[in-house]
Amino acid sequence: MRKLLLLCVVLALGLPVKAYVVSGYFWDTGVGTFHVAIPGTAPSGISWNDAFKQAMDSWSSIANFQYLLATDAVDPCSGQMNGGFGDGVTSVDFRDTACGMDFGTNTLAITLSSGTCVAKCEGDDRVRLTDADILFRSDENWSVYNGPRKSGVNDFRRVALHELGHALGLRHSSDPPSIMESFVSSVETLQSDDIAGITSIYGDAPAALTLSKSIYDIAVTIPVKTTLPGPTDSFSLNGQLTNTDNKFNNRFIDIYQYTFANDSDVTLRLQSASFDSFLYLARINSGQELLSDYLFADNDSGWGKNSELKKTIPAGTYWVGVSTALSNATGFYDLRVDASSVGTNAPPVTYLSTYGASIQINPNPSIAGLLKADDFMFGDKFLDLIQFELATPTTLRIALTAAAFDPVLMLARVVPGSTPAANLVDESSLLLDDNGGGGTDALLQQTLAAGTYWLGVTSRNAFATGSYQIDSTVVVP
Ligand SMILES: [Zn+2]
Structure with a gap:
C-alpha cells in the first residue's frame, strides 16, 4: 500500500x-x-x-x-x-x-x-x-x-x-x-x-456531437451529457471564440444544447479574461425555433465584464450561447451552469381531440413519456399524442426509443385551418414506422411543410406499457 x-x-x-x-x-x-x-x-x-x-x-x-x-x-x-x-x-x-x-x-x-x-x-x-x-x-x-x-x-x-x-x-x-x-x-x-x-x-471525455448547421446557419454542440436529470446538476466547460466561428448579431458565438428534465432554477456564469462576454439562454422547440418567452441575454451582470443569468425555467431544451459584446472579439472563456429542480414540472397543456384522444401540446425536441394503462386505446394498443408546430418548412429526424416495449411512431399533419376543438388529421399525410431506428426502435426522417403536427406513440404489441423517449433533430443540409 x-x-x-x-x-x-x-x-x-x-x-x-x-x-x-x-x-x-x-x-x-x-x-x-x-x-x-x-x-x-x-x-x-x-x-x-x-x-x-x-x-x-x-x-x-x-x-x-x-x-x-x-x-x-x-x-x-x-x-x-x-x-x-x-x-x-x-x-x-x-x-x-x-x-x-x-x-x-x-x-x-x-x-x-x-x-x-x-x-x-x-x-x-x-x-x-x-x-x-x-x-x-x-x-x-x-x-x-x-x-x-x-x-x-x-x-x-x-x-x-x-x-x-x-x-x-x-x-x-x-x-x-x-x-x-x-x-x-x-x-x-x-x-x-x-x-x-x-x-x-x-483520456478525453466521449466526444460531443456538433451539428455543423442549425436553422440559423450556426453550429450547435450537443454534449454527451446533454440531458440534465436533476434534482441538482452542474457543469462547467472551457472553450474558445475564434474567427472561424459563426456570427450572431455580428459577433462570434458558440452554442451548446442542453435539455433540463425538470422545471429548474438555473444560474449561468460566463467568464473571459480576453473579451467582454455576452451570454444567451434560449428555449427551442422541435423545429429549433427560439421561443421568445424564454429568450434571455446578459452582458455584465457578473463581476467585471463577465456575464451572469439567473432564471427559473420550464423543463425543455435550451441553447446556451457564448458570445461577446464587441464585434470580432475572440479568446478563451469558461462557462459554468448550476441547476436545481423546483417542485413538480408544470403540466403540459392538453385538450381533447375530436377522436377522443387527449392531445398534449409539447414544443420540446426531447420528450420523456410513459405509455400507461389509462391512456387512450387505439384498437388494443395504448396511444399518446403530442402536438407541435413548425413555423417554416423543416426536415425533422424523429427518434423514438423504448426499453420496455416495441414502440411504433406515427406522424400526421393537422388539416390547416381546423380549430383545436375540431381539428382533423390529414390521413394522406400519415407516416408510420416500427423498427427504422434499429432493434425495435422507431425513426422517421421527413421534410415537413409549415403547420401543426401530431406525433403518435404506440406499441407493436397489444396492451404494452412503459417509458419512452422522443428525440427530434432538425436536419440542415
Ligand atoms: Zn492542493
Missing part, C-alpha cells in the same frame, strides 16, 4: 514546475464514489453538500471519468489515523486536525490518498487508488461564493474543486491560471491546464 498526503495552502509554496503534474495515483475503473454528508449550510445559503457535489460534477464532465455521489455519512478519518491506509470508502468533512496530524500553517484542506502500486512503486508512478478522503479545516472561515477571492473568507467550492483534483491524481500546478495552483486565487472553475492534466490520466 502507498499513501500520499497533499496539503493545500493559502500562500504560494509552489515547486518550480511547469503546468500540471500527475501524482501517479489513479482510479482504475474510471469512476470514484464520494460519500458526501457534511452537516450544515454556508453563510451564503447553499448547503456544503450541494457545493461539494457541484465541484464533483465539474470534474465528471471533462474527462473519461465520473465522480458518483453517495449520501450516507462515513467518517473520512476512518482507517486514516496513525498513518493508516484508510477504509476504502472516500468521504469528506470538516475536522480540527488532519486525522490526528497538524494541518500546519496556511493549510486550508488536505487530501489523503491511499492505493496499491502497480508499477515502479518507488516513484509512485502507477498507484491504483483505494481511498481518497478530503478534510477541510474547521477553524477556518468558510462560505460559498463566486468571483474574486475575498480576504478573510474562503470559498469552499473552489477549494473542493482543487481537493477533488488531488483525489483524481493531480499534484499542484504552477502554471496559472489553474484550479490546481497551490494557493487559492480568483480562479473558481477548471482551466485548460487542469483539463490537460486530467485528460492525460483518464
Whole structure:
C-alpha cells in the first residue's frame, strides 16, 4: 500500500514546475464514489453538500471519468489515523486536525490518498487508488461564493474543486491560471491546464456531437451529457471564440444544447479574461425555433465584464450561447451552469381531440413519456399524442426509443385551418414506422411543410406499457 498526503495552502509554496503534474495515483475503473454528508449550510445559503457535489460534477464532465455521489455519512478519518491506509470508502468533512496530524500553517484542506502500486512503486508512478478522503479545516472561515477571492473568507467550492483534483491524481500546478495552483486565487472553475492534466490520466471525455448547421446557419454542440436529470446538476466547460466561428448579431458565438428534465432554477456564469462576454439562454422547440418567452441575454451582470443569468425555467431544451459584446472579439472563456429542480414540472397543456384522444401540446425536441394503462386505446394498443408546430418548412429526424416495449411512431399533419376543438388529421399525410431506428426502435426522417403536427406513440404489441423517449433533430443540409 502507498499513501500520499497533499496539503493545500493559502500562500504560494509552489515547486518550480511547469503546468500540471500527475501524482501517479489513479482510479482504475474510471469512476470514484464520494460519500458526501457534511452537516450544515454556508453563510451564503447553499448547503456544503450541494457545493461539494457541484465541484464533483465539474470534474465528471471533462474527462473519461465520473465522480458518483453517495449520501450516507462515513467518517473520512476512518482507517486514516496513525498513518493508516484508510477504509476504502472516500468521504469528506470538516475536522480540527488532519486525522490526528497538524494541518500546519496556511493549510486550508488536505487530501489523503491511499492505493496499491502497480508499477515502479518507488516513484509512485502507477498507484491504483483505494481511498481518497478530503478534510477541510474547521477553524477556518468558510462560505460559498463566486468571483474574486475575498480576504478573510474562503470559498469552499473552489477549494473542493482543487481537493477533488488531488483525489483524481493531480499534484499542484504552477502554471496559472489553474484550479490546481497551490494557493487559492480568483480562479473558481477548471482551466485548460487542469483539463490537460486530467485528460492525460483518464483520456478525453466521449466526444460531443456538433451539428455543423442549425436553422440559423450556426453550429450547435450537443454534449454527451446533454440531458440534465436533476434534482441538482452542474457543469462547467472551457472553450474558445475564434474567427472561424459563426456570427450572431455580428459577433462570434458558440452554442451548446442542453435539455433540463425538470422545471429548474438555473444560474449561468460566463467568464473571459480576453473579451467582454455576452451570454444567451434560449428555449427551442422541435423545429429549433427560439421561443421568445424564454429568450434571455446578459452582458455584465457578473463581476467585471463577465456575464451572469439567473432564471427559473420550464423543463425543455435550451441553447446556451457564448458570445461577446464587441464585434470580432475572440479568446478563451469558461462557462459554468448550476441547476436545481423546483417542485413538480408544470403540466403540459392538453385538450381533447375530436377522436377522443387527449392531445398534449409539447414544443420540446426531447420528450420523456410513459405509455400507461389509462391512456387512450387505439384498437388494443395504448396511444399518446403530442402536438407541435413548425413555423417554416423543416426536415425533422424523429427518434423514438423504448426499453420496455416495441414502440411504433406515427406522424400526421393537422388539416390547416381546423380549430383545436375540431381539428382533423390529414390521413394522406400519415407516416408510420416500427423498427427504422434499429432493434425495435422507431425513426422517421421527413421534410415537413409549415403547420401543426401530431406525433403518435404506440406499441407493436397489444396492451404494452412503459417509458419512452422522443428525440427530434432538425436536419440542415
Ligand atoms: Zn492542493
